[in-house]
Amino acid sequence: MTAGPQSTAPRTGVPPLIITEDNHFWFEAAKAGRLEIQRCAACAALRHPPGPACPQCRCLDWDTIQASGRCTLHSYTTIYHPKDSAFDYPLAVGLVDLEEGTRLVADIIDVPPTELAIGMPLEITFGEHAHGAILPQLRRPQGDSR
Ligand SMILES: [Zn+2]
Structure with a gap:
C-alpha cells in the first residue's frame, strides 16, 4: 500500500x-x-x-x-520531498504575522500551493497531528469578508 x-x-x-x-x-x-x-x-x-x-x-x-487567529502570510514554502510519514504532500508551510505582532510557523491547509501569495490573509485553526497532538494550522479566513 x-x-x-x-x-x-x-x-x-x-x-x-x-x-x-x-x-x-x-x-x-x-x-x-x-x-x-x-x-x-x-x-x-x-x-x-x-x-x-x-x-x-x-x-x-x-x-x-x-491571539485572535487573524494573520497574514509573511513567507511560505511548499515541500514535495523528502517525505516524512507525519505529513501529507505537497506540504505548504507558512510563516505568518499574527495581528498581535508575533510570528508563527504552521502547516497551510485548504489552500493549493499555487494560490498562496505573500500578504494574503489567513487564519488559525487547529488540527490533529502525529502522536495525537493538536497544533495550529493555517487556512483562508472563514465567515468574514476580509
Ligand atoms: Zn519584558
Whole structure:
C-alpha cells in the first residue's frame, strides 16, 4: 500500500513534541483550541516561541494573551520531498504575522500551493497531528469578508 495524501496509515517514526516547562502552556492551550502568546509581566512585550525570560527586559514573570487567529502570510514554502510519514504532500508551510505582532510557523491547509501569495490573509485553526497532538494550522479566513 502506498501512503498518499488521503492515507490513513499510522504515522510512525515521527519524533515526539518536545514539551518543556516553558512551552507546556502553549501546547495545552492548542489542545483546547486556543492560540496563546506569552506576554512579559513587566514590559508587556509579546514573544513566541515561548521562553523563560523576556528578550526585551529579562523579566522572568509572564502571563499570556489569546491571539485572535487573524494573520497574514509573511513567507511560505511548499515541500514535495523528502517525505516524512507525519505529513501529507505537497506540504505548504507558512510563516505568518499574527495581528498581535508575533510570528508563527504552521502547516497551510485548504489552500493549493499555487494560490498562496505573500500578504494574503489567513487564519488559525487547529488540527490533529502525529502522536495525537493538536497544533495550529493555517487556512483562508472563514465567515468574514476580509
Ligand atoms: Zn519584558
